[in-house]
Amino acid sequence: MSTIVETAAAETLVSEARTEVKPKPYMNPYLAGFGLGLVLLSAFVIMGRGLGASGAFSSMITSALHSVAPAHVEGNEFYSEYLGDGTVSPLKDWLVFEVIGLFLGGLLSGLISGRSKFTIEKGPNITAGKRLMFAFLGGGLMGFGAKLARGCTSGQALTGGAMLNVGSWAFMMCVFAGAYAFAYVMRRQWR
Amino acid sequence: MNAPFFKFEYFTPDFSLVIAILIGIGFGFFLEQAGFGSARKLAAQFYFRDMTVFKVMFTAIVTAMVGVFYLGWLGWLDISLIYLTPTYITPQVVGGLILGLGFVVGGYCPGTGMASLSTGRVDGMIYILGVFAGIFVFGESFSIWKDFYVSGKMGQITLYELTGIPYGVIMFLVILMAIGGFIGAEKVEKYFAKKDAEASK
Numbered sequence: 001m002s003t004i005v006e007t008a009a010a011e012t013l014v015s016e017a018r019t020e021v022k023p024k025p026y027m028n029p030y031l032a033g034f035g036l037g038l039v040l041l042s043a044f045v046i047m048g049r050g051l052g053a054s055g056a057f058s059s060m061i062t063s064a065l066h067s068v069a070p071a072h073v074e075g076n077e078f079y080s081e082y083l084g085d086g087t088v089s090p091l092k093d094w095l096v097f098e099v100i101g102l103f104l105g106g107l108l109s110g111l112i113s114g115r116s117k118f119t120i121e122k123g124p125n126i127t128a129g130k131r132l133m134f135a136f137l138g139g140g141l142m143g144f145g146a147k148l149a150r151g152c153t154s155g156q157a158l159t160g161g162a163m164l165n166v167g168s169w170a171f172m173m174c175v176f177a178g179a180y181a182f183a184y185v186m187r188r189q190w191r
Numbered sequence: 192m193n194a195p196f197f198k199f200e201y202f203t204p205d206f207s208l209v210i211a212i213l214i215g216i217g218f219g220f221f222l223e224q225a226g227f228g229s230a231r232k233l234a235a236q237f238y239f240r241d242m243t244v245f246k247v248m249f250t251a252i253v254t255a256m257v258g259v260f261y262l263g264w265l266g267w268l269d270i271s272l273i274y275l276t277p278t279y280i281t282p283q284v285v286g287g288l289i290l291g292l293g294f295v296v297g298g299y300c301p302g303t304g305m306a307s308l309s310t311g312r313v314d315g316m317i318y319i320l321g322v323f324a325g326i327f328v329f330g331e332s333f334s335i336w337k338d339f340y341v342s343g344k345m346g347q348i349t350l351y352e353l354t355g356i357p358y359g360v361i362m363f364l365v366i367l368m369a370i371g372g373f374i375g376a377e378k379v380e381k382y383f384a385k386k387d388a389e390a391s392k
Contacts, residue, residue, distance in 0.1 A: 026232075029246035030373075032225035036247060037254025039217035044259055046210055048195030049274045051218055053302035054322065061326050078333035097208045099305060101215015106309030108216070109223035118311040121230035121298065135230075135314040138297015139304065139321020140328065141289055146301060147329040148340065149286025150276050153300035154218075156283070158248065160276055162255035164350040164361055167278030171287040178291020183237035186295040190234040 024113040040162060047094070050159025054146035056099035058082050059090040066090070078147075123190040134189055192267040222306040230298025230307065230314055237295055239383050242376035249369040260362055281343035282336075297321065 026032070043050055062082040066073040073079040074086075082090050090096075110116040122131040146152035149171050151160070157175060160168020193199045197207055225247045226232040235241035262268035294300060297318050299307055304322065307315030329336070351358045 026226035026243075027221075027224040029225060029243045030250050032221050033247040033250025034254050036218070036221040036225070037251035037258070039214060039221060040251060040255040041258040042217070043214050044255065044273050045194045045262065045268055046196050046214070047207060048198045048272050051214070051302075053300070053305065054326070057301060057319075057322050058326050058330075061323055061330065065327075065330075076330060076333060077337065078330045092208070094207060094211045097211035098215035098218070101212040101217075102219035102222070102302065102305045103215075103309045104212070105216035105219025105221075106223040106228060106306035107219075109220045109306075110228060110310030113224070115223070115228065116310045118313060120314045121307065121312055122314065123231065131314055132317045135297050135299075135318040136321040136324070138293045138295075138299070139318040139323075140325035141293030141321075142297060142299075142301060142304075142318075143322035143325020143327075144329045145286045145289030145293055145325075146322075147286075147326055148336065149283045149290065150279065152290065152302065154302040156276065158251060158255075161248075161252040162259060163273060163275055164256065164358075164365070165275055165278065166345060166348045166350055166353050167276065167280060167283045169350060170278075170280055171283045171290075174284050174287025175291045175294065178288035179237045179294045180291070181288075182292045182295050186234075187238065189296075190231060190298075191238060 023115040036158075037162075040158060043159075044162075049094070050155065050163070051098065052095045052151065052155035052159070053099060053102070054143065054152040055155060056093070056095040057143065058147065059093045059096050063090040123188070125191070126189050131189065134186075194262065194268040195272050198269070198272045218302070219306055219309065222303055223310060227303040228307040228310045228312060228315070230312070230318075233303060234295060234298050239379050240387070242380055245376055246373060249372060253366055253369050256362060256365065260358065275347040275349070277347050278345040279341060279343050280345055282340050283343075285339075 027035075040051055059082050062073060062079045065079065066083060073083060084090065107116070120128050120131055122128065142152065149156060150167075151171070153175065156165075156168045157172040161172055196202065197210075202210075222228070226243055227247070232241055233244055236244035259268065259270060259273070263270040290300070297304075299315060299318050301319075301322050304315050304318045308319055333340075345353075350356075351361045354361070
C-alpha cells in the first residue's frame with residue numbers, strides 16, 4: 001500500500017519537475033506593452049505621476065547611509081534631497097513602495113509561468129564569474145547614469161516618453177544609441 | 192471625474208502607498224510576462240535578434256500617451272497636474288549614453304533588474320547591488336558633477352511646447368513612428384533569424 005502511495009507521490013514530483021523545466025512562453029510583446037501602458041496610465045490618472053525604479057534605490061541608499069553617518073548625509077546636497085525635512089523616513093516614499101510592488105509582481109508572474117529559478121542569465125561563451133562581474137559593472141554604470149539623467153528607463157523613457165517630455169525623448173534616443181554603439185564590444189557576453 | 196485623483200485629495204498620502212504597491216505589482220507582472228526578467232532576451236534587442244524591448248516599450252508609451260491625451264481632451268484628467276521631470280538636456284544626453292553602455296554590459300535596467308531578481312536570477316541580484324554602488328559613487332562625488340548636473344536647463348517642457356506643433360499632431364507622429372518601427376522590427380527579426388539559420392548550416 002505504502003509503495004503505491006510512494007510511487008504516486010514520486011510520479012507527481014516527476015510531473016511537477018517536468019512542468020518546472022518547461023516554462024510557459026512569454027506574453028505577446030504588443031499585449032504585454034498594452035498592459036504595461038495601462039499600468040502607466042493608471043499611475044497618471046490615480047497619482048498624477050508615472051512609474052520609476054532608480055529613485056527608490058536612491059532613497060534606500062540614503063536611508064542606509066543616514067543610519068551610519070547622519071552628519072555626512074545631511075551635509076551632502078544629493079542625499080539630502082532624498083532625506084526630505086527629516087520628519088519621515090526616506091523609505092516612506094511612493095517609489096520605494098512601488099518597487100516593493102514591482103518585486104511582488106515579478107515574483108507572482110515568474111511563479112505562475114514556471115520561470116522562477118536560481119540561475120544566471122548569460123550567453124554560452126562567457127563564464128558565470130565574468131557574467132556576474134559585468135552585471136555588477138553594468139549596474140554601477142546604470143546607477144550612476146540614471147542619477148545624472150534624473151531617472152532611468154522607467155522614470156524617464158517610459159513615463160516621460162508617454163508625456164512627450166523633451167528631456168525624456170533625448171534620453172531615450174541616447175540609451176538606444178549608447179547600447180547599439182557598445183553592443184559589438186560586449187557581444188562575447190551574449191552571443 | 193477629477194483626475195489625477197491624488198491631486199484632488201480623493202485619498203490620503205498614506206493610502207497612496209497602498210496604491211504604489213498595487214501599481215508596482217502590475218508593473219512587475221507585465222515586465223516579467225514580456226520576458227524582461229531575462230538579460231539574454233533584453234540584450235538580444237541590441238543584436239537585432241529579438242526586438243521585444245522596442246515593441247513592448249513603444250506599445251506602452253503609445254497606450255499611455257493616447258490615454259492621457261483623450262482623458263485630458265474629455266476634461267476628466269488635468270494634464271498640467273501630472274509631474275513632468277524638468278529637462279536638463281546635457282546631463283540627460285550623457286546619462287542616457289552611460290545607461291546605454293550599462294545596458295549591454297549589465298543586461299538590465301533598474302526596473303527589469305528587479306523583475307529578474309524576483310524570479311531568482313543571480314545576475315539580476317548582482318546587477319542591483321551594482322546599481323546601489325553606482326548611486327553611492329554618484330552621491331559621494333556629487334560636488335564634482337554638481338555644475339554639470341544643472342547644465343542645459345530647459346525646465347518642465349514637452350515636445351509640443353518646444354516645437355509649437357499641436358499636441359495631437361505630435362501624438363499622431365509618435366504613433367506613426369511606432370507603427371513604422373513595429374513593421375521594421377518584425378522584418379529585422381525575420382532577416383536575422385534566416386541569416387542565423389543559414390550560418391548554422
